[in-house]
Amino acid sequence: MDLSILIAAALIAGCVPICENEVSATVRSPSGKMKAVVFNRGCGATVGLNTQVSVLSTGAALPNDDGNALIVDEDVPLALHWESDDSLQIAGTRSPRVFKQEHVVAGIRISYSK
Secondary structure (H helix, E strand, O other), rough: OOOOHHHHHHHHHHHHHOOEEEEEEEEEEEOOEEEEEEEEOOOOOOOOOOEEEEEEOOOOOOOOOOOOOOEEEEEEOOOOEEEOEEEEEEEEOOOOEEEEEOOEEEOOOEEOOH
């Protein structure tokens, strides 16, 4: 087989995303302009279950990326509550390992409770 074909095949295979997001809940802000999305991100057999949250404008699709607000180890049932258009509360973050926990995302203040 031609070496250039092998190189091209390797480059194409390297561009295929190996991680996928599975949305479990979407909660809109009171005005409906923003949303908080709870999802699990799977990245193959070597990465365990995790729960993530992203805060996005309502018209934006969830990117195939890590959560921009919260990332915790394990499949954790979270409860999200918009206190106002610029304040979000996330409850249930009792995972022993928290990888990311932002307190402001896209101008939205985020508070956490176990």
